[in-house]
Amino acid sequence: MPEKVIVVGGGLAGLSAAARLAHNNYDVTLLEKAPKLGGRAISIPMKGFNFNFGAHAIYARDKSILRKFESEIHLKVDWKDFSPSKAFYDLGSYTTPMPATLEGLYRTKILDSQNKLRFAYEVFKTMAAIERGEDGVPIGEYLEKEPEQVRDLLLTVASSNFFTNEAEKIPSPLFFQYYKRLFSTHRAVSYIGGGWQAIVDAFAEIIEKNGGSIVTKEKVTKVELDGKRITAVHGKEQVYQGDHYIFCIPPKELFSLFSDTPQQKYFEEYARYVPTQVVVYDVGLSERIRSPFTYVYQKAQRVFITDISYYDTTCVPEGGQLMQAVAYLNEEEIASGKADEKVALIESVYDKHFPGWRERLVAKRVSKRATVQEIKCIDDQRLMPVKFYSLSNAYFAGDWCKGEGQLSELSFSSAYEVTSRIMKHPVEE
Numbered sequence: 001m002p003e004k005v006i007v008v009g010g011g012l013a014g015l016s017a018a019a020r021l022a023h024n025n026y027d028v029t030l031l032e033k034a035p036k037l038g039g040r041a042i043s044i045p046m047k048g049f050n051f052n053f054g055a056h057a058i059y060a061r062d063k064s065i066l067r068k069f070e071s072e073i074h075l076k077v078d079w080k081d082f083s084p085s086k087a088f089y090d091l092g093s094y095t096t097p098m099p100a101t102l103e104g105l106y107r108t109k110i111l112d113s114q115n116k117l118r119f120a121y122e123v124f125k126t127m128a129a130i131e132r133g134e135d136g137v138p139i140g141e142y143l144e145k146e147p148e149q150v151r152d153l154l155l156t157v158a159s160s161n162f163f164t165n166e167a168e169k170i171p172s173p174l175f176f177q178y179y180k181r182l183f184s185t186h187r188a189v190s191y192i193g194g195g196w197q198a199i200v201d202a203f204a205e206i207i208e209k210n211g212g213s214i215v216t217k218e219k220v221t222k223v224e225l226d227g228k229r230i231t232a233v234h235g236k237e238q239v240y241q242g243d244h245y246i247f248c249i250p251p252k253e254l255f256s257l258f259s260d261t262p263q264q265k266y267f268e269e270y271a272r273y274v275p276t277q278v279v280v281y282d283v284g285l286s287e288r289i290r291s292p293f294t295y296v297y298q299k300a301q302r303v304f305i306t307d308i309s310y311y312d313t314t315c316v317p318e319g320g321q322l323m324q325a326v327a328y329l330n331e332e333e334i335a336s337g338k339a340d341e342k343v344a345l346i347e348s349v350y351d352k353h354f355p356g357w358r359e360r361l362v363a364k365r366v367s368k369r370a371t372v373q374e375i376k377c378i379d380d381q382r383l384m385p386v387k388f389y390s391l392s393n394a395y396f397a398g399d400w401c402k403g404e405g406q407l408s409e410l411s412f413s414s415a416y417e418v419t420s421r422i423m424k425h426p427v428e429e
């Protein structure tokens with residue numbers, strides 16, 4: 001008899017974990033509370049446009065854990081590589097190429113020639129692990145030894161990779177670990193043809209093709225325990241039993257799910273941490289606007305715009321254009337309700353770089369508090385372990401769990417880790 005696995009949560013972590021185990025002959029049941037799969041990677045069709053929640057950019061594609069899913073379980077991914085020559089920084093009175101490649105570094109005006117060399121040297125030291133950071137020292141403080149221009153550029157780059165307004169608060173060891181991996185990749189950023197929906201559908205297909213079941217509109221509300229072992233989880237009306245349980249739901253949900261159990265206290269710390277939240281403003285246009293940019297980052301206000309449809313034509317009706325603007329928020333801005341101001345600010349950035357967008361506007365979508373990552377990697381906030389000693393057959397995955405990279409890469413890599421552990425430890429007869 002195949003071992004039975006219950007996966008709770010149908011976001012990218014739950015789907016990738018369930019697909020890998022189904023492919024490896026486990027009897028998998030995935031339970032998702034929403035009517036649709038995808039979690040934060042959901043796609044919303046509107047007036048012929050397909051609005052993704054998130055730009056579906058995958059960083060360090062050639063090192064991405066998605067490559068393992070491609071080769072091991074035949075996940076189909078239509079990679080669309082980012083065009084660095086069309087990526088610019090807006091520095092107020094002028095725009096300049098983003099130094100995402102050697103050519104970009106040569107052409108950019110964000111650094112003078114002396115600092116270009118210094119920046120290149122910093123990249124080399126990061127790749128060679130000469131720079132590793134220091135526990136307890138945030139990157140802003142660690143980089144104080146660098147010339148102002150170099151420090152500023154490194155923090156600007158980190159702002160976009162970590163989706164944060166507070167890049168200086170990123171722990172320095174995490175910063176260097178992240179960039180060691182990113183700087184040594186040949187493809188720093190790629191998008192996915194068909195958007196997140198294509199990945200969601202591909203995982204769901206693998207699960208079902210291998211006999212797994214997917215139950216939507218099934219919120220798990222209770223766990224049953226026998227000492228350290230989970231014996232069942234409860235849905236609306238049904239009870240699900242398995243040999244292993246993978247919880248791919250955020251810490252706040254775990255905290256309430258494990259209420260009435262002695263293990264609840266283990267989730268408390270993670271449920272208290274602040275997430276990375278942003279304002280997202282997507283616009284669907286009837287006709288493309290000619291522009292030299294497919295990506296522009298307005299440095300002063302920390303707003304970036306990506307022309308999603310330049311990479312993925314499946315998200316627009318013929319001839320249309322879909323752009324996504326993201327504005328970062330820090331805790332203070334969230335607390336003082338600055339999201340509305342950010343919406344107006346984003347519109348002014350669209351006006352500046354894509355004049356004529358208002359006349360061509362067909363559909364738009366604004367989210368004032370979109371959660372990009374459940375636990376923001378700043379200060380002493382720590383990501384959750386994928387396994388606790390006091391829960392012997394329970395595993396955890398999601399972008400709040402320990403793993404590689406940031407954002408969805410954490411979801412995929414934690415899912416990969418827990419499924420490897422399950423496969424390594426077969427249940428005894």
Ligand SMILES: Cc1cc2nc3c(=O)[nH]c(=O)nc-3n(C[C@H](O)[C@H](O)[C@H](O)COP(=O)(O)OP(=O)(O)OC[C@H]3O[C@@H](n4cnc5c(N)ncnc54)[C@H](O)[C@@H]3O)c2cc1C
Nearest residue numbers: 009011012013033039040054055057220398399407408411
């Ligand atoms: C605006 C925006 C931009 C982004 N851009 C990028 C990007 O460019 N690149 C990138 O890599 N990542 C990006 N991300 C992040 C990426 O979307 C997330 O990291 C990823 O989708 C998280 O997946 P997850 O499975 O870990 O969590 P979630 O998506 O949160 O999945 C959790 C799932 O569990 C379900 N659930 C919760 N409680 C229960 C319960 N009790 N019972 C059953 N089901 C339950 C939820 O409904 C949900 O489906 C972006 C996110 C946003 C919002």
